[in-house]
Amino acid sequence: MNLDGDVWRRVSMGEGMTPIVSYNGNVFLKMDFMMPTLSFKDRGAATLVSHMKAIGVKKCVQDSSGNAGVAVAAYCARSGIACEIYVPEGTSPNKIAMIEGFGAKAVVVPGTRDHCAEVCRSKVKEEGAYYANHVYNPYFYEGTKAYIYETFEQLKRIPRHIFIELGNGTLFIGAVLALEHLMRSGVIDEFPQLIAVQSENCAPFYETEEQGSSSLVEVTPKPTLAEGIAIGKPARADEVLDMIRRHNVKVITAPEDRILPCREEMSKRGFYVEHTTAAALAAYYRYCEKFGPTEDALLSLCGAGLKSEH
Numbered sequence: 001m002n003l004d005g006d007v008w009r010r011v012s013m014g015e016g017m018t019p020i021v022s023y024n025g026n027v028f029l030k031m032d033f034m035m036p037t038l039s040f041k042d043r044g045a046a047t048l049v050s051h052m053k054a055i056g057v058k059k060c061v062q063d064s065s066g067n068a069g070v071a072v073a074a075y076c077a078r079s080g081i082a083c084e085i086y087v088p089e090g091t092s093p094n095k096i097a098m099i100e101g102f103g104a105k106a107v108v109v110p111g112t113r114d115h116c117a118e119v120c121r122s123k124v125k126e127e128g129a130y131y132a133n134h135v136y137n138p139y140f141y142e143g144t145k146a147y148i149y150e151t152f153e154q155l156k157r158i159p160r161h162i163f164i165e166l167g168n169g170t171l172f173i174g175a176v177l178a179l180e181h182l183m184r185s186g187v188i189d190e191f192p193q194l195i196a197v198q199s200e201n202c203a204p205f206y207e208t209e210e211q212g213s214s215s216l217v218e219v220t221p222k223p224t225l226a227e228g229i230a231i232g233k234p235a236r237a238d239e240v241l242d243m244i245r246r247h248n249v250k251v252i253t254a255p256e257d258r259i260l261p262c263r264e265e266m267s268k269r270g271f272y273v274e275h276t277t278a279a280a281l282a283a284y285y286r287y288c289e290k291f292g293p294t295e296d297a298l299l300s301l302c303g304a305g306l307k308s309e310h
């Protein structure tokens with residue numbers, strides 16, 4: 001059943017179907033910074049804002065470490081929906097400039113990303129505003145699922161190892177749901193090895209796995225260049241943990257001191273990515289050190305380098 005009709009045609013800006021290119025023979029890169037707002041969040045923003053437009057939302061609020069806010073602001077601008085985006089202090093100035101450039105109000109909240117989410121949610125409760133949040137709103141995941149569908153369409157198979165940065169889990173959850181769908185439909189008969197990437201300075205899922213805890217071990221984030229995944233208390237922790245255990249997902253951390261060298265390595269090969277994306281390569285190398293050479297690996301180039309010039 002398609003409740004939203006074809007509203008999406010007026011909202012979409014051609015996001016998705018980003019190329020997959022070879023990095024070094026073992027690693028494939030999905031060029032997700034080649035999207036209208038230069039990050040993978042556009043897939044989810046396109047589906048969420050299409051739904052909002054279809055049900056007549058006129059104004060929304062949301063909180064973000066930056067990229068999701070930029071994406072929602074852009075698709076709202078295209079759809080004539082007013083929006084207010086809450087970002088934590090320390091968010092890259094270029095992300096804030098993009099949010100404001102799209103005509104949205106950017107509210108910078110002192111403190112951590114987790115605190116920023118709490119402030120935004122109180123605003124939702126007080127004012128009854130539509131919460132266009134990428135973590136809570138299920139329509140967002142309908143978009144992020146396409147990461148896997150596109151990969152299958154492009155390669156005619158699913159790579160054996162898929163590295164996914166994990167903060168709140170919007171790409172992670174979408175990818176798992178899509179892979180489960182492909183398995184159920186008989187399109188693939190083997191689940192790939194998923195590897196969830198966390199920042200060494202903010203790794204609640206890694207800590208939980210290390211301690212073998214049945215519920216999430218919350219952490220207080222220490223400063224990290226990987227701002228996109230600096231989430232100490234992920235809102236969908238139980239769901240993510242369940243997926244980790246259901247599919248034997250490995251969780252790996254990106255060493256903080258390797259993020260900038262990886263960013264430089266990628267730049268020298270023509271890929272100009274943001275710090276959080278460079279963290280995925282740093283985590284790939286750490287994974288190889290721990291588990292041996294890892295062929296046929298897919299990494300998402302989640303965000304463009306010009307977004308994190310600090």
Ligand SMILES: Cc1ncc(COP(=O)(O)O)c(C=O)c1O
Nearest residue numbers: 067165167168169170228302303
């Ligand atoms: C560049 C980048 N990579 C990865 C992520 C992780 O996404 P999530 O928090 O949904 O797991 C984000 C989130 O904002 C991001 O900006």
